[in-house]
Amino acid sequence: MPKDNHTFAQNLQHVVGYFPSVVQAAGKLGINRQQLTKYLSGTSTPSLATLRTIASYFGVEPDDMFLPPRDFKKRWSPPAKVEGLPPQLEGTVQDILYHMHRTHGDMDEICGFYHAYINLLTHPNKIGRAYTVIQRHGDFTAVKTIMFASPYGAENKPRRPIKINGIALYLGERIYILDAQNVGQPNARIQSIALYPSSFPQADYLTGLLMTTNNARNRPIYSTPIVFQRLNADRIRKDDIRACGVFFRDSGNVAPDILELLNSVQR
Numbered sequence: 001m002p003k004d005n006h007t008f009a010q011n012l013q014h015v016v017g018y019f020p021s022v023v024q025a026a027g028k029l030g031i032n033r034q035q036l037t038k039y040l041s042g043t044s045t046p047s048l049a050t051l052r053t054i055a056s057y058f059g060v061e062p063d064d065m066f067l068p069p070r071d072f073k074k075r076w077s078p079p080a081k082v083e084g085l086p087p088q089l090e091g092t093v094q095d096i097l098y099h100m101h102r103t104h105g106d107m108d109e110i111c112g113f114y115h116a117y118i119n120l121l122t123h124p125n126k127i128g129r130a131y132t133v134i135q136r137h138g139d140f141t142a143v144k145t146i147m148f149a150s151p152y153g154a155e156n157k158p159r160r161p162i163k164i165n166g167i168a169l170y171l172g173e174r175i176y177i178l179d180a181q182n183v184g185q186p187n188a189r190i191q192s193i194a195l196y197p198s199s200f201p202q203a204d205y206l207t208g209l210l211m212t213t214n215n216a217r218n219r220p221i222y223s224t225p226i227v228f229q230r231l232n233a234d235r236i237r238k239d240d241i242r243a244c245g246v247f248f249r250d251s252g253n254v255a256p257d258i259l260e261l262l263n264s265v266q267r
Helices: 005-016 022-029 033-041 048-057 062-066 069-075 087-107 238-242 256-264
Strands: 112-119 126-137 140-147 162-171 174-181 189-196 205-213 221-230 245-248
Touching: 005 033, 005 062, 005 069, 022 033, 022 048, 048 062, 062 069, 087 126, 087 140, 087 162, 112 256, 126 256, 140 174, 174 205, 189 221, 205 256, 221 256
Parallel strands: none
Antiparallel strands: 112 126, 112 221, 126 140, 126 245, 140 162, 162 174, 174 189, 189 205, 205 221
């Protein structure tokens, strides 16, 4: 392990400086405040295990903590901040933003183009297929979905797309997607999706559960299995969007392995 305490201390001061206090930083890192103060002053260097804990929290490698400060600042960028929040919310929101900052690399593995499949609450014999793009923008991972209420060519007029925007977060070995539809309108709703990522990067499928409300008059809350099928594409393709819509289970438009996955996901 490098023994340049001064360089390590400078880099640690840089990252810890984004916390409101050393006390809070010590709590988040799980380190005694007095010990953290010694690291910050350069009078002590952490053990390899503690160094790994510190580096992991800030999303860098242990050796990065000993880079020249100018190079370290290129390697580590501060997380986003939201100003003006009530004290009761500020800590929670900043924790989420910081977690997104630390785990944005994990989200790279799921970024791509997908067809998303769900069972329809109002029509149990039908399956909905939507088009979803997952892309990372800095610390944030955006999720954009387009869906249709009918299959392509079923109507004599152009289909009206339903567009949904959301954000994804990797937390506790799960991928959470929160998106909103028709905000400010009487039929507004928020959807929450929890996905179980495969242990294999770039896997063909992501499976999980979607929870939302139906747009019927009584707006029941329900959950349903959801399957994301990764498309072999490196850009948005019109044919992939046209393939979306609502289909009968036995129509042959939905592959048997998709139907099997929809039936196997536990509610």
